[in-house]
Amino acid sequence: MQNRPETHSELAPGLRRILAPNPSPMTYWGTNSYLLGEGSERVLIDPGPDLPDHRAAILAALPPGVSISHILVTHAHVDHSAGAAALARETGAETHAFGDAKAGRAAHMERLSDTLGGGEGVDEHFRPDVTLPHTTEIDTGAGRITALHTPGHMGNHLCFHWQGADGDAVFSGDLIMGWSSSLISPPDGDAAAFRDSCALVQEIGADRLYPGHGAPVDSPKERIAFLLTHRAGREAQILAALAQAPMGLMDLTRSIYSDLPQSHLPAAARNTLAHLIDLTQRNRVRATPELSEKAEFSMA
Numbered sequence: 156m157q158n159r160p161e162t163h164s165e166l167a168p169g170l171r172r173i174l175a176p177n178p179s180p181m182t183y184w185g186t187n188s189y190l191l192g193e194g195s196e197r198v199l200i201d202p203g204p205d206l207p208d209h210r211a212a213i214l215a216a217l218p219p220g221v222s223i224s225h226i227l228v229t230h231a232h233v234d235h236s237a238g239a240a241a242l243a244r245e246t247g248a249e250t251h252a253f254g255d256a257k258a259g260r261a262a263h264m265e266r267l268s269d270t271l272g273g274g275e276g277v278d279e280h281f282r283p284d285v286t287l288p289h290t291t292e293i294d295t296g297a298g299r300i301t302a303l304h305t306p307g308h309m310g311n312h313l314c315f316h317w318q319g320a321d322g323d324a325v326f327s328g329d330l331i332m333g334w335s336s337s338l339i340s341p342p343d344g345d346a347a348a349f350r351d352s353c354a355l356v357q358e359i360g361a362d363r364l365y366p367g368h369g370a371p372v373d374s375p376k377e378r379i380a381f382l383l384t385h386r387a388g389r390e391a392q393i394l395a396a397l398a399q400a401p402m403g404l405m406d407l408t409r410s411i412y413s414d415l416p417q418s419h420l421p422a423a424a425r426n427t428l429a430h431l432i433d434l435t436q437r438n439r440v441r442a443t444p445e446l447s448e449k450a451e452f453s454m455a
Contacts, residue, residue, distance in 0.1 A: 157370075159184045162212055166371060168320035169193045169297060173213050175203040177234055181276075181422075183334050183368040186234045189326060190216055191317065192297030196224040199248070200315055200326050201367060202238035210241055223248045225295055227302075229328030230312040231256040231281040235367060239281065251293070252283035252311065253302070256343075259310035263436065264342040270447045273340045273425065287313060305330050305356065307349025308337045314356060322362035325375070331356060334369035336382055340425035346433040350386065353379050390430050394454070397440060401453035404428055424448075 164172045175186040186203040190213070197217060203209050217223070223246040228236045231252070239250045253259055256277050260268070287293070289304035301316040308329045315326040329337055330352055339349055356364075357379040364372035372378050392411040396402060402410070408424040415423055431452055434440035442450035 160370075163216055166365070167324075170319055170321075170324075170365075171216055172365075173203075173209070173216050175209040175234070176206060177204050177209075180419075181338070182234055183332075185368070187365070187367055187369075188213055188238075189365060190223075191300075191319070192295070194296045195220065196222055196296035198225045198227060198295045198297045198300065199223050199242070200227045201229055201235045201328070202226055202242045204234050205237035205241060210238055210245070213242065214245070222246060225293065226250045227287075227293075227300070227313075227315055228252040228281070228283065229314065229326065229367060230309040231278040232276045232309065232329070233278045234276060235328070236278045236281045239283075243284070249284035251285045251287050251302075252281070253288075253304055253313050254286050254311050255282050256309075256311065258286075259304060259306050259312070260342060261306075261310070261345055261348065263432075264310070264345055267432070267446060268342040270445070271341045271428070272448050273342055273344075275338075275340055275425075277343065303355065305352035306345055307352040308339060309343045310345070310348075312352070314352075316359060316361070323360070324363050324365060325356055325359060325361040326366075327356065327364045327372070328367045331364055331372065331375070331379060331382065332366040332369050333364075333372040333378060336385055338422060338425060339429040340422075341429050341432055344425065344429050346386065346429040347436065349429075350383060353383055386430075389426070390434070393427065393430055393434065394439065397452060397454050401443075401451050403451055404431070404448055407431075407452060 171190045173188045177185045188203045189200040191198040287302040291302045293300045303314045305314045408427045412423045441455045
Protein backbone atom coordinates (compact mmCIF):
# COMPACT_ATOMS: atom_id res chain seq x y z
CA MET A 156 0.00 0.00 0.00
CA GLN A 157 1.27 3.45 -0.88
CA ASN A 158 1.62 6.00 1.90
CA ARG A 159 -1.77 7.24 3.05
CA PRO A 160 -2.39 10.80 1.84
CA GLU A 161 -3.56 13.68 4.00
CA THR A 162 -7.18 13.71 5.14
CA HIS A 163 -7.84 16.86 3.04
CA SER A 164 -6.45 17.03 -0.51
CA GLU A 165 -7.09 19.56 -3.28
CA LEU A 166 -7.17 17.33 -6.38
CA ALA A 167 -8.13 19.96 -8.97
CA PRO A 168 -9.72 23.41 -9.09
CA GLY A 169 -13.12 23.03 -7.46
CA LEU A 170 -12.46 19.48 -6.28
CA ARG A 171 -11.43 18.46 -2.78
CA ARG A 172 -11.09 14.92 -1.39
CA ILE A 173 -11.76 14.13 2.27
CA LEU A 174 -10.39 10.72 3.22
CA ALA A 175 -12.36 8.74 5.80
CA PRO A 176 -10.48 7.07 8.69
CA ASN A 177 -11.58 3.54 7.72
CA PRO A 178 -8.56 1.90 6.04
CA SER A 179 -8.74 -1.86 5.52
CA PRO A 180 -7.82 -4.52 2.94
CA MET A 181 -11.21 -3.83 1.28
CA THR A 182 -11.14 0.00 1.47
CA TYR A 183 -7.40 0.66 0.94
CA TRP A 184 -6.61 4.10 2.49
CA GLY A 185 -10.29 4.54 3.36
CA THR A 186 -13.36 5.93 1.60
CA ASN A 187 -12.97 9.00 -0.60
CA SER A 188 -15.58 11.70 -0.05
CA TYR A 189 -15.49 14.47 -2.64
CA LEU A 190 -16.58 18.13 -2.43
CA LEU A 191 -17.22 19.82 -5.79
CA GLY A 192 -17.58 23.52 -6.55
CA GLU A 193 -16.03 26.89 -5.79
CA GLY A 194 -18.99 29.20 -5.10
CA SER A 195 -21.29 29.51 -2.10
CA GLU A 196 -22.42 25.87 -2.36
CA ARG A 197 -20.69 22.51 -2.67
CA VAL A 198 -21.81 19.10 -3.92
CA LEU A 199 -20.78 16.15 -1.78
CA ILE A 200 -20.19 12.79 -3.48
CA ASP A 201 -20.18 9.82 -1.09
CA PRO A 202 -20.56 10.93 2.53
CA GLY A 203 -18.74 7.78 3.58
CA PRO A 204 -19.10 5.81 6.82
CA ASP A 205 -21.09 7.08 9.78
CA LEU A 206 -18.09 8.27 11.76
CA PRO A 207 -18.24 11.56 13.72
CA ASP A 208 -14.59 12.35 12.91
CA HIS A 209 -15.22 11.95 9.17
CA ARG A 210 -18.36 14.05 9.31
CA ALA A 211 -16.43 16.77 11.15
CA ALA A 212 -13.65 16.62 8.54
CA ILE A 213 -16.15 17.10 5.69
CA LEU A 214 -17.76 20.10 7.39
CA ALA A 215 -14.33 21.55 8.24
CA ALA A 216 -13.46 21.47 4.52
CA LEU A 217 -16.21 24.02 3.81
CA PRO A 218 -15.05 27.65 3.79
CA PRO A 219 -16.97 30.04 6.07
CA GLY A 220 -20.45 30.76 4.72
CA VAL A 221 -20.36 27.86 2.23
CA SER A 222 -22.97 25.10 2.42
CA ILE A 223 -23.59 21.65 0.94
CA SER A 224 -26.44 21.73 -1.61
CA HIS A 225 -26.54 18.06 -2.70
CA ILE A 226 -25.40 14.77 -1.19
CA LEU A 227 -24.82 12.23 -3.98
CA VAL A 228 -24.31 8.56 -3.12
CA THR A 229 -22.69 6.09 -5.50
CA HIS A 230 -24.12 2.99 -3.78
CA ALA A 231 -25.54 1.63 -0.56
CA HIS A 232 -22.53 0.03 1.08
CA VAL A 233 -21.97 1.29 4.61
CA ASP A 234 -18.54 2.71 3.82
CA HIS A 235 -20.15 5.02 1.22
CA SER A 236 -23.72 5.73 2.34
CA ALA A 237 -24.01 5.29 6.11
CA GLY A 238 -22.90 8.86 6.83
CA ALA A 239 -25.57 10.36 4.59
CA ALA A 240 -28.41 10.63 7.11
CA ALA A 241 -26.42 12.52 9.77
CA LEU A 242 -24.91 14.90 7.21
CA ALA A 243 -28.34 15.55 5.69
CA ARG A 244 -29.71 16.43 9.12
CA GLU A 245 -26.78 18.71 9.87
CA THR A 246 -26.65 20.50 6.51
CA GLY A 247 -30.27 20.37 5.30
CA ALA A 248 -29.10 18.93 1.96
CA GLU A 249 -31.08 16.13 0.34
CA THR A 250 -29.51 12.76 -0.45
CA HIS A 251 -29.60 11.60 -4.08
CA ALA A 252 -29.05 8.00 -5.27
CA PHE A 253 -30.41 5.39 -7.66
CA GLY A 254 -32.49 3.84 -4.88
CA ASP A 255 -32.24 1.71 -1.76
CA ALA A 256 -29.90 -1.21 -1.26
CA LYS A 257 -31.99 -3.62 -3.37
CA ALA A 258 -32.68 -1.23 -6.24
CA GLY A 259 -31.28 -2.15 -9.64
CA ARG A 260 -30.80 -5.88 -9.05
CA ALA A 261 -31.29 -8.07 -12.09
CA ALA A 262 -34.42 -10.26 -11.90
CA HIS A 263 -32.43 -13.51 -11.73
CA MET A 264 -30.32 -12.13 -8.88
CA GLU A 265 -33.46 -11.20 -6.97
CA ARG A 266 -34.79 -14.74 -7.43
CA LEU A 267 -31.48 -16.15 -6.14
CA SER A 268 -31.09 -13.72 -3.25
CA ASP A 269 -32.38 -16.14 -0.59
CA THR A 270 -29.92 -18.89 -1.55
CA LEU A 271 -26.71 -17.03 -2.44
CA GLY A 272 -25.57 -15.61 0.88
CA GLY A 273 -23.53 -12.44 0.41
CA GLY A 274 -24.71 -9.00 1.45
CA GLU A 275 -21.32 -7.90 2.78
CA GLY A 276 -21.39 -4.35 4.10
CA VAL A 277 -24.84 -3.53 2.71
CA ASP A 278 -26.52 -0.44 4.20
CA GLU A 279 -30.00 -1.91 4.61
CA HIS A 280 -31.33 1.31 6.15
CA PHE A 281 -30.34 3.62 3.30
CA ARG A 282 -33.19 5.48 1.60
CA PRO A 283 -32.39 8.49 -0.63
CA ASP A 284 -34.53 11.61 -0.54
CA VAL A 285 -34.30 11.86 -4.33
CA THR A 286 -33.95 8.93 -6.74
CA LEU A 287 -31.81 9.35 -9.84
CA PRO A 288 -32.71 7.20 -12.86
CA HIS A 289 -30.02 6.51 -15.46
CA THR A 290 -28.79 9.67 -17.28
CA THR A 291 -30.52 12.08 -14.87
CA GLU A 292 -28.87 15.50 -15.14
CA ILE A 293 -28.47 17.56 -11.97
CA ASP A 294 -27.82 21.28 -12.24
CA THR A 295 -25.69 22.41 -9.31
CA GLY A 296 -23.45 25.27 -8.28
CA ALA A 297 -20.54 23.03 -9.31
CA GLY A 298 -21.97 22.58 -12.79
CA ARG A 299 -24.04 19.87 -14.42
CA ILE A 300 -23.59 16.35 -13.09
CA THR A 301 -25.03 13.32 -14.89
CA ALA A 302 -25.98 10.19 -12.96
CA LEU A 303 -25.12 6.93 -14.74
CA HIS A 304 -26.62 3.66 -13.54
CA THR A 305 -23.64 1.32 -13.47
CA PRO A 306 -24.49 -1.95 -11.67
CA GLY A 307 -21.89 -4.68 -11.35
CA HIS A 308 -20.35 -4.06 -7.95
CA MET A 309 -23.86 -3.36 -6.63
CA GLY A 310 -27.27 -3.11 -8.26
CA ASN A 311 -27.93 0.49 -7.19
CA HIS A 312 -24.46 1.73 -8.15
CA LEU A 313 -24.18 5.12 -9.84
CA CYS A 314 -21.20 6.83 -11.43
CA PHE A 315 -21.30 10.62 -11.74
CA HIS A 316 -20.10 12.37 -14.89
CA TRP A 317 -18.84 15.93 -14.31
CA GLN A 318 -17.23 18.51 -16.53
CA GLY A 319 -14.68 20.00 -14.14
CA ALA A 320 -12.16 22.77 -14.55
CA ASP A 321 -9.42 20.26 -15.45
CA GLY A 322 -11.50 18.26 -17.95
CA ASP A 323 -14.05 15.52 -18.23
CA ALA A 324 -14.28 13.43 -15.04
CA VAL A 325 -16.25 10.44 -13.80
CA PHE A 326 -16.64 9.62 -10.12
CA SER A 327 -16.54 5.86 -10.46
CA GLY A 328 -17.35 4.67 -6.93
CA ASP A 329 -16.37 1.04 -6.47
CA LEU A 330 -16.94 0.05 -10.10
CA ILE A 331 -13.49 1.09 -11.34
CA MET A 332 -10.50 1.67 -9.08
CA GLY A 333 -6.81 1.91 -9.78
CA TRP A 334 -5.44 -0.05 -6.82
CA SER A 335 -7.66 -3.13 -7.08
CA SER A 336 -10.32 -4.83 -9.14
CA SER A 337 -13.88 -4.50 -7.90
CA LEU A 338 -15.47 -7.08 -5.62
CA ILE A 339 -18.45 -8.67 -7.39
CA SER A 340 -20.43 -10.43 -4.68
CA PRO A 341 -23.85 -11.82 -5.69
CA PRO A 342 -26.72 -11.11 -5.38
CA ASP A 343 -25.63 -7.45 -5.22
CA GLY A 344 -22.68 -8.01 -7.54
CA ASP A 345 -23.29 -9.10 -11.13
CA ALA A 346 -20.50 -10.08 -13.54
CA ALA A 347 -22.51 -9.44 -16.72
CA ALA A 348 -23.63 -6.03 -15.46
CA PHE A 349 -20.05 -5.23 -14.47
CA ARG A 350 -18.86 -5.75 -18.06
CA ASP A 351 -21.66 -3.58 -19.45
CA SER A 352 -21.10 -0.80 -16.92
CA CYS A 353 -17.35 -0.70 -17.56
CA ALA A 354 -18.04 -0.45 -21.29
CA LEU A 355 -20.46 2.43 -20.67
CA VAL A 356 -17.87 4.40 -18.69
CA GLN A 357 -15.20 3.59 -21.26
CA GLU A 358 -17.36 5.05 -24.03
CA ILE A 359 -17.59 8.39 -22.23
CA GLY A 360 -13.87 8.91 -22.76
CA ALA A 361 -13.30 10.81 -19.52
CA ASP A 362 -9.90 12.37 -18.87
CA ARG A 363 -9.82 11.07 -15.30
CA LEU A 364 -11.70 8.80 -12.91
CA TYR A 365 -12.14 9.58 -9.24
CA PRO A 366 -12.83 6.26 -7.49
CA GLY A 367 -14.38 5.51 -4.13
CA HIS A 368 -11.03 4.26 -2.81
CA GLY A 369 -7.46 5.01 -3.79
CA ALA A 370 -5.86 7.54 -6.10
CA PRO A 371 -7.38 9.13 -9.23
CA VAL A 372 -7.13 7.04 -12.40
CA ASP A 373 -5.32 9.10 -15.04
CA SER A 374 -5.69 6.62 -17.93
CA PRO A 375 -9.33 5.49 -17.76
CA LYS A 376 -9.50 3.65 -21.10
CA GLU A 377 -6.40 1.62 -20.37
CA ARG A 378 -7.51 0.80 -16.84
CA ILE A 379 -10.98 -0.30 -17.94
CA ALA A 380 -9.51 -2.40 -20.75
CA PHE A 381 -7.24 -4.09 -18.20
CA LEU A 382 -10.15 -4.86 -15.86
CA LEU A 383 -12.26 -6.33 -18.66
CA THR A 384 -9.33 -8.45 -19.81
CA HIS A 385 -8.75 -9.57 -16.23
CA ARG A 386 -12.38 -10.66 -15.87
CA ALA A 387 -12.26 -12.50 -19.21
CA GLY A 388 -9.14 -14.28 -18.00
CA ARG A 389 -10.84 -15.41 -14.79
CA GLU A 390 -13.75 -16.74 -16.82
CA ALA A 391 -11.36 -18.70 -19.04
CA GLN A 392 -9.65 -20.17 -15.94
CA ILE A 393 -13.00 -21.30 -14.55
CA LEU A 394 -13.98 -23.00 -17.79
CA ALA A 395 -10.59 -24.67 -18.12
CA ALA A 396 -10.80 -26.03 -14.57
CA LEU A 397 -14.36 -27.33 -15.03
CA ALA A 398 -13.36 -28.97 -18.31
CA GLN A 399 -11.10 -31.21 -16.22
CA ALA A 400 -13.68 -32.17 -13.57
CA PRO A 401 -16.79 -30.87 -11.76
CA MET A 402 -15.97 -28.83 -8.66
CA GLY A 403 -17.53 -27.06 -5.72
CA LEU A 404 -17.14 -23.33 -5.27
CA MET A 405 -14.23 -23.30 -2.80
CA ASP A 406 -12.23 -26.00 -4.62
CA LEU A 407 -12.70 -24.08 -7.86
CA THR A 408 -11.67 -20.82 -6.19
CA ARG A 409 -8.50 -22.40 -4.78
CA SER A 410 -7.59 -23.75 -8.20
CA ILE A 411 -7.80 -20.40 -9.98
CA TYR A 412 -6.55 -18.18 -7.12
CA SER A 413 -3.62 -20.47 -6.31
CA ASP A 414 -1.32 -17.62 -5.23
CA LEU A 415 -3.84 -15.91 -2.93
CA PRO A 416 -3.46 -16.05 0.89
CA GLN A 417 -6.01 -18.26 2.65
CA SER A 418 -7.51 -15.22 4.39
CA HIS A 419 -8.48 -13.69 1.02
CA LEU A 420 -10.18 -16.79 -0.41
CA PRO A 421 -13.71 -16.04 0.91
CA ALA A 422 -13.77 -12.73 -1.00
CA ALA A 423 -12.29 -14.41 -4.08
CA ALA A 424 -15.03 -17.04 -3.87
CA ARG A 425 -17.66 -14.32 -4.22
CA ASN A 426 -16.07 -13.21 -7.49
CA THR A 427 -15.91 -16.83 -8.65
CA LEU A 428 -19.59 -17.29 -7.80
CA ALA A 429 -20.46 -14.17 -9.82
CA HIS A 430 -18.73 -15.65 -12.86
CA LEU A 431 -20.46 -19.01 -12.34
CA ILE A 432 -23.89 -17.37 -12.20
CA ASP A 433 -23.12 -15.50 -15.41
CA LEU A 434 -21.91 -18.70 -17.07
CA THR A 435 -25.05 -20.60 -16.04
CA GLN A 436 -27.17 -17.77 -17.45
CA ARG A 437 -25.32 -18.22 -20.73
CA ASN A 438 -25.68 -22.04 -20.61
CA ARG A 439 -21.93 -22.59 -20.41
CA VAL A 440 -21.98 -24.13 -16.93
CA ARG A 441 -24.42 -26.37 -15.01
CA ALA A 442 -25.08 -26.21 -11.25
CA THR A 443 -26.23 -29.37 -9.44
CA PRO A 444 -28.68 -29.82 -7.78
CA GLU A 445 -29.44 -26.07 -8.01
CA LEU A 446 -27.55 -22.82 -8.28
CA SER A 447 -26.16 -21.91 -4.86
CA GLU A 448 -22.85 -21.61 -3.01
CA LYS A 449 -23.07 -25.33 -2.18
CA ALA A 450 -23.69 -26.54 -5.76
CA GLU A 451 -21.38 -28.71 -7.77
CA PHE A 452 -20.46 -26.95 -11.00
CA SER A 453 -19.71 -28.66 -14.30
CA MET A 454 -19.57 -27.85 -17.98
CA ALA A 455 -23.03 -27.64 -19.54
